[in-house]
Amino acid sequence: MPILEVRDLKKNFENTQVLKGISFDLEEGEAISIIGSSGSGKTTLLRCLNFLETADEGTITVRGKKLFDGAKPVTNQDELRKMRLHFGLVFQQFNLFPQYTALENVTLAPLLAAEGGDKAGIIENGKRLLDQMGLSDRMDNYPHQLSGGQQQRVAIARALALKPDILCFDEPTSALDPELTGEVLKVIRNLAEKKTTMIIVTHEMAFARDVADKAIFMDGGVILEQGSAKELINNPKEERTRQFLSGLAK
């Protein structure tokens, strides 16, 4: 059974249909990369999966449990919060809390969720995650004391701290200077090697091909092509995918 089954997801903004029926599966331990031009609906798809937007139609099923059904959307805030815990989202802009240290950024949400439970365990886990991100000497730094690449690695640790079933990245390196991109990609590559289940929206084509098991090419709100990441990026079947990939190579 796939860990995630997305079926015929549709989303409109006013009169524009931005997602026109998105369907795909993700297996536990797999990474899938999503590529496509600006405006093709990639961010909207991730936001619908994280329940930051409510899709209009379709279903989202995690571990066999239907979390979302467009026919009867959940509006209860507590329910939505619980649904969100299945997904972690790392944004393009790191969105760290400026008034908290790296470690506090990572532990804040789990401490709130635990309501005074295993505080020591949560802090231990936060330290372990920051260590895994190569930030063991940066735990007490505030975001403004960190480089963009370091901030993004804190954001990844923060997303992992809530132990999501599926970790989503929305162009995690596109706000970074080129020399800082590598350190963030390396961390995501390590997560893939550890079989973290991930959805990665990225413009880094070689990365999308080498790190992900599967790839999706989105165009105008539909999945135009999906399959093995290597096959799709090295040898696309659709003319439109070829155009997109060769445009990038220019």
Ligand SMILES: Nc1ncnc2c1ncn2[C@@H]1O[C@H](COP(=O)(O)OP(=O)(O)O)[C@@H](O)[C@H]1O
């Ligand atoms: N909140 C919104 N309100 C209206 N239109 C939106 C909103 N968010 C995104 N869109 C539109 O949806 C389309 C897809 O956007 P987006 O999902 O951000 O694409 P991508 O991430 O692939 O660049 C774009 O045409 C964008 O202008």
Ligand SMILES: [Mg+2]
């Ligand atoms: Mg986007």
